[in-house]
Amino acid sequence: MKRIIVGQIMHESSSLSRTPTLESNFRQTLIWFEGKNVFDLSTIGMRDFLTGIMEKGQELQLDISPCFCTFASPSGKISAKCFDTLKQKFFSNIDESVPIDGFCLALHGAGVSEADPDVEGNLLEEIRHRYGSNLPIIVTLDPHANITSKMIQNADLLLPSKLYPHTDTYETGQKASCLMQQILTGDINPVMKVKKLPLLIPLNKGCTEEFPMEEVLKKCLECENTPGVLYCSFAQGFPYSDIEECGASVVVITDGDTELAETLSQQLADWIFQRRKDFISDGLTVQQGVDKAQELINKGAKLIVMNEISDNPGAGTPGDGTYLLRELLNRNLPGTCAGVLIDPETAALASKAGAGSYISLKLGGKTDEYHGKPIELENVYVKSICDGKYNLLSPMTHGQPVNYGTTVRLQKGNIDIIVGSQGFQTMDDGVFTLLGIDVRQYNIVAVKSAQHFKAYFKHLADHIISVDPPGISSGNLHQLPLKHIKHPIYPLDETEM
Ligand SMILES: [Zn+2]
Structure with a gap:
């Protein structure tokens, strides 16, 4: 049996919040499980990314080895001390499981720490550093992920879930395990293309059951139905993280066809960016x-x-x-x-x-x-x-x-x-x-x-x-004290792709 490390460190950080996120914030959500205790998530009947990964992985005869799972309600930046503790918990439980064949992780994608503005990129880089570049790393992400270059470099596949409200997290976790199993058997040879857009989308324009995001979702599903495509999703990004690499991204994963991934991701990114005015906030007083x-x-x-x-x-x-x-x-x-x-x-x-x-x-x-x-x-x-x-x-x-x-x-x-x-x-x-x-x-x-x-x-x-x-x-992004996002970016600036 192939041993897959599974784990979760999940936090959506707002750099605009004055309230730093501490270890106590993670613990008080009651989602703090170490080692085999992570399986308790299934026992309480929770349906989320990680239970999707674990339950599908076991069904597919993968040796699922959990390291650590935690979540804190969105808040300010994760304190440097807390981030250090989370990483210690994460890695100490992996070391007990070596040798391993791959990683299926549930991360958010918009985590910010006082120690590093790119929590997920930092974690993935350290995994690569410790366990080498040959092990497949598949990461599910929240659709509000700000996908960074460090995340792309250090993960094989990034799978932002598709729906907002996020009602497809369990299925996205299941997909991660399916892809992992197919990679390990040599049935597929996935290649991923992530296309970043200079576009910030406020939360109130993100619902995938309403215009305009409903149309974007349809386009993603059409793309995913193209022969040779394994996955397609649109990460809306999370402007409130206020990091340099904030913004939306298109992710296309194909089975070995780099050119197809490149073409489809560019086409979809262009199609969305042409409609950028539709994402301007329209909340009432x-x-x-x-x-x-x-x-x-x-x-x-x-x-x-x-x-x-x-x-x-x-x-x-x-x-x-x-x-x-x-x-x-x-x-x-x-x-x-x-x-x-x-x-x-x-x-x-x-x-x-x-x-x-x-x-x-x-x-x-x-x-x-x-x-x-x-x-x-x-x-x-x-x-x-x-x-x-x-x-x-x-x-x-x-x-x-x-x-x-x-x-x-x-x-x-x-x-x-x-x-x-x-x-x-x-x-x-x-x-x-x-x-x-x-x-x-x-x-x-x-x-x-x-x-x-x-x-x-x-x-x-x-x-x-x-x-x-x-x-x-x-939703009125112009009025927020955003300082670190790289310009030009729409709607803060008039810009082109
Ligand atoms: Zn989200």
């Missing part, structure tokens, strides 16, 4: 968004989900943005709930006061100057308190443990507000249910997310309204 919601409710709409693009903890924001919540409190529309606002101070205050008490507080807006000022409130009712833990209900990374820490439900006027202690994007209504809220009984549900919430809420909501007040994951 909070006032426009709430006006629209009110109008739809007056016309009889039932459940409206409002998402805040610019304060999306899934893109490394603090989650304590107050712009939308302030507007909702001012309007006081019946049947409104909002969550999850991350404010550990408030969660602790409410928890200490206890359910059934009234408190005065300053809510949110405490982390930086980008996300609005704290909201001062008096006579806020503490309705319920919980530990903030559940497993994702969403079809995206279904089963993943979620840990908001101490989480409370507050009530002020007609508004229910959920306040958590640890950042995590609102992906489904699990946390609402923990605190006694059935979102189906509400008119407006406000969430902090750009796209991922749609995987779950699209089946519940009559309408989705996206608002984009100031914040570090705003």
